[in-house]
Every structure is written in structure tokens, then in C-alpha cells.
Amino acid sequence: MTEVIQVSDLEQGYGKTVVLKDINLTVNSGEILALIGPSGAGKTTLVSTIMGMLKPMKGQVTVLDTPMPNRQLLAKIGFMAQTDALYESLTANENLMFFGSMQGISRKALKEKIPYAANIVNLVPDLKKYVKDYSGGMKRRLSLAIALVSDPEILILDEPTVGIDPELRQQIWNELHKLANAGRTILLTTHVMEDAEEADDVMMIRNGAAIAQGTPKQLITEYGVKSSETVFLAAGRQQDAHTNND
Amino acid sequence: MRILTMIKRILTEMLRDKRTLALMFIAPLFILSLLYFLFQSNTDQTAALGVRNVDTTLVKAVNNNHVKIHQISSDKSAETIIRDHDYAGVLSQNGDHLTLTLQNSDQSKTAILKQSLQKGQIELKSKAARTAIKTQAKALKKMQAALAAVTRQMGRAGNGKQVAQPAAGKQLKAAPSYTVTTHYLYGSSNSTYFNTLLPILIGFVVFFFVFLISGIALLRERTTGTLNRLLATPIKRGEVIMGYLSGYGIFALIQTLLVVLFTIYVFNIQILGNIWNIFLINILLAVVALTLGLLISTFASSEFQMVQFIPIVVIPQIFFSGIIPVNQMADWLQPVAKIMPLYYGSQSMSDVIQKGATIGDIAPSLGILLIFVVVFLVLNMLSMRHYRQV
């Protein structure tokens, strides 16, 4: 197993405000890492930094042994943003075509890959529809399909399961496991523990700091609780106790 | 490859957005036509003029297509008559003295009356002068005959000059006659202010609409997050900008051709210079507007804010585009014109259309427009850094 994503001693923020501090994480190839944390914790900031959209204030981010930010490396990352960034006046198929070729995939290859990606998110019958006629959940699914369409080595998904029904959620997770087994590396963020439980590794972020890290099972035993839901609460209380002591 | 895909996407989006298309292609023609008719109606205007005790010869001279004469017999004051009948003015004569009373609520009518009166007087004077010359000519002929007779006599007697001179000197004092023929360098006696304004207007209309539409298009891309998403792919920042530039450039090009051809063929505008120079200027102006629109959209966070930039970025450019002659402005104001792209565009447009300037003549202005393009492009590249560091 090789280290695909490595973040060491990262400090990140906007302007002078620091949003993330002392972040260390490693994702190996074939692994799924879930970042879980409350709203405003800094998950999106961390993901943007790994993508190289933001330059680290302190510390280092390397992806496939290349220090980020690096433009060429983006061709190997399939990205799904938290907010749906789609061209509303284009059809789903045209959106997939556009972002696919921006990713560097030839038109011919895309024609084969679009049905595959659309199938994972059950969008095949709606590919010819304009995005402006899509529901919120359909837009989320299309965003995910765009991340998958280039068949990338690394998948970075910011809250991929929001607005997706349980049945489809299961189908998506099956596909993600399949991809991971095939050696793809996946990093995703979520609010819900159910997603985290599916991941190989979980990293909890709260107020910009990593408060717990390990496999879901490890965390349950470590905190001496019954379910992963309560791990999060326990870890949060511990962090509050520390900050009060300081 | 990526640029081509971007162009294709922009074209598809634009072609589906019927309202923006209409704004880009029909609105400029609409505005130009509106202005055309606004300025046109001015020349067909007539002003009502009441006349009282005025010599019929003068009334005849003053009368023209733009003046409607009303004879007045009442003794009421000129002011009352104007109010009662809504005349543009009243002309009354008292011996040699003329009094023109003007309503002056419409300056263009006032101007018509003043001009007509002046023209009438000149006409009378020149007529008088012509008559004087004719009489003079007759007198001269008589004198010549007399002189010849005298010379013949004097020839015999000796020197005749002394007799002839005083008589000739007296005759030459009469008024000289001028016949005025007006030549028009550009246009004709039918020319209106519109003809002078048109070259400036073409440039402005092209500039304004390209600026607005390209600015709002990129803004939409920023606010919907698609720009961020786009920069999460390995596309180069320069490719994004070139994609926009060429995609919207195609529409700007069509718009420019449409506006120029429309004004030339529908308004029947005479162009002294080469039409290709006109296309060249406007295309360059459109590219400046495009790059400026993309840049300004960086500083706006909504369509509404983009519109707020119009009074700051576009309106001042109109003032310095030549509608008010720049060389007549206060000294400290003149350099301001030099930082406005529209100034160079309009200037060269006027030069080509009205003075027949060649490509060599307008090259310096075109060069400066090109510099604007380069500067805005570089600034655009820098502003893209905000979205992705590499």
C-alpha cells in the first residue's frame, strides 16, 4: 500500500483567521477516509487545500508524492464540490461531456464512460434533461457522476450523500467499495455517522482541530461507548474539557 | 482542445438564452434607430413667427420651410400675442428698427428663427448689393464711353488722367457683392448632428453591450460556483480566459458586423475611409470591452453590483468619447480622456468615417487599444489566482 494523500502539520485559514490547525492525515491507495465534523468545522477548507485550490499557510500537502498545489495533478482527481456547480442551461449529458473533457478525457472515451457514471447514480433516463429541470437530489447525483466520469485514481467528495435516499445511498457505497477494492483512493466528508461507518478510516474534525482518528471499530473501543454516534459526542466533550482547562 | 470545448459550451448556452441574444443583437440596433429618429425630427421642425408692420421683402426673405409666417394686425404686446397663439416669436418693425421677441421655451425653434432672420437679412443685403453693382456697371460703362471721348480729346490736348480719376474713385465706394456658395466636406446640407454623432455612437454601443454581457456571463459563472469547479480540473487559467474571450468574442464580432452594416446601409451613412478599418476599430473596441467586462465582474458579487459599475466605468467614457470635443475641455480634464478606451475608439471612428483616415493614421489609436487589451488580460490572469493558486 502506497501513501496517496499526505497532510502534515497543516495550518490553514482565510486571510488572517485560522480555520484549521495541526492537521495530520494519510490516505493509502485503496482506502476510504471519511472526514466527519459539525458544520463550520473546516472540512471543506481541508478538502480545498488537498485539491490545491488553497495554498497551505503552514505545513505540507502531498498527493501522489507531488506537493500541492499542482495543476497537472488535478487530472487524476475526481472532485465533487459541496455546492452543485452545474451549467443549468445544458443537459446532464452536456455537463458530463464538458467537465469530462476539461478533465482531459477524449470525446470517444467519454461516450463510453458517461452511461457507466450515470448508471451508478440512476440518472440514465434523465441524461437528456436540462439541469434547470432537475430536483436538488438529482443535481447532487449528477455532481457525483461528474466526479466519477473520468475514472480517476483519487476521488475527493465533499458531502456526497446529502439529499440522496437510503436505497441509492447504499448503491453508491457499493460502488465506492468496488472502486476502493480496485485500488482507487477515496476521501469524503460527511455530517452523518452512517457514512463514516462505511469508511475504512474516520477522522473527526471539530473547531478546526482533529479530535479523533482511526477505524470506526477502534474509535468505539477507544472511547468506551456503544455506537459510533456516541463516539462523536464523547470526543467533542473531551475537546471542550481540554479547552476549558487551558 | 479545452479552449474549443469551452467555446462550444458558451455558444450552446448563449444560443439557448434567447433574451440575452436579443439584448446583444437587437437592442443596439434599436437604440441607434431611436437616436436616428430623434435627431431626424429636429430638422423637420417649423417655428411659428408672427410679423407686424414688417416690409414684405424682408418677410419674403425670412420665410423658408422651417418658418410659418403669421401676419399680425392687433395692437397687443408681442408677449401677449406669443402667449395667446403659442408663436415661437414675433417680429415687429418700427422704421429701420426690427424687434424680435422669442418665446424661447424650445431652443431649437429659437435657433430656427434667429437663423432665418439672419439669412433673410443677408439675402436682402446681397440682393441690394447686386442691384448696386448692376447700376454701377451701367455707370461705369457710361463713364468709359465718356472717358474714351475725353481721352480722345485729351490725346490731342495732352494728359487726361486728372479728369478721369476723381470720377472713378467715387463709384468704387459702393457696397461689394458676395455670392455665398457653401461646400460641405462631409455630408450635405441635409446633414444633422446625428451624422457627427454616429461614429461615436457605433463605438459606444458596441463597447457597452459587449461589456455588459461578458461581465454578467462571467459573474454568473462565479456566483454559481462553476468557475471554481472548472478550476478544479487541470485547465490553465489562461485557457479559461482565452475560452471566454473567444466564446464571447464570436458574439461580439457578429454584433459589431451587424451594428456597422446596419448603420451604413439603413441610415445610408457616407464613409470616406475604408470600411475594413471601421470593422477593425470596432472589433478591437469589443475585445477591450470583453476583457474589461471580465475584469470588472471580479469586483462584483451579483448582477446588481455589476450594473452598479456602469455609472463608474461606462458613463464617463461617453463624455470623453468626443460628444463634447475633448480639445475644448479644461486643460486638467483633457488627460482624463486619454485613459478611456472609448476615446481612442471614437476618435479613430470619426477620423475614418468623416475624414477618410487610413490605417496608418489610426494605427497609434489602435496600438493604445491593444495595450488596454493586454493590461486587462494580465489583470484577469492575476484575479483568477484568487480561485486557484496555480
Ligand SMILES: Nc1ncnc2c1ncn2[C@@H]1O[C@H](COP(=O)(O)OP(=O)(O)OP(=O)(O)O)[C@@H](O)[C@H]1O
Ligand atoms: N471563503 C472563505 N472566507 C473566509 N472564511 C471562510 C471561507 N470559507 C469558509 N470560511 C470559514 O471557515 C470555517 C470552516 O468552513 P468550512 O466550509 O471548511 O466548514 P465545513 O466543515 O465544510 O462546514 P459544512 O459542514 O457546513 O460544510 C468556517 O468558520 C467558515 O466561516
Ligand SMILES: [Mg+2]
Ligand atoms: Mg463544507
